[in-house]
Amino acid sequence: MVELGNHSMEELRTALSNTNDAKAVKRLMIALAIKDDVSVTRLSTRYGIPPSTIYYWVNRFKQGTIEQALTDASRPGRPSKLTEEQRNRVSKWISNPPTQYGLEDTSWTPDALCKMIRLEFQVEYSVGHCKRILRNEAE
Known part of the structure; x- marks a missing residue:
């Protein structure tokens, strides 16, 4: 037992x-x-x-x-590829339409966010990761 x-x-x-x-x-x-x-x-x-x-x-x-x-213990995971300043810029982008930044999309999609991060910071994120970023910003 x-x-x-x-x-x-x-x-x-x-x-x-x-x-x-x-x-x-x-x-x-x-x-x-x-x-x-x-x-x-x-x-x-x-x-x-x-x-x-x-x-x-x-x-x-x-x-x-x-x-x-x-509850599980906190697990920090892999360090971010972006600096804190860059992450703050991404947050500001998401609060505005992508067209304001020269993208054709009218709303943020994971693909559009990945493209913008790649163009601005030369950092590759998966579509799944960009989807999590968008979801976390919406909360």
Whole structure:
């Protein structure tokens, strides 16, 4: 039997009802199932998650609060290819139509943003990355 720590079913259910984050929901559903003595093997099959990941999540519940178990540690990733000043310029571009910068597009698309960054800074970004930049600026 896998131990989950001192978190009660009621605490886990309350946390589940208070979250909208898909990853947190999945972790809480697994935690509740562990409390109900569902095996890690069965949960792995049911959710398509490797057993090692489930054991990792269980250990996070054991070692800390529910909130800590639901969030991942910050991972900085690769450094930006653009300087902070350049990123600020990109933000300003996005607040105006691309036509203002000599592009034919009437609204910013990932392709248009990639083209502008390439022209202005000689930096190549994938279309997916430019899509994330646009999405983050819209938030």
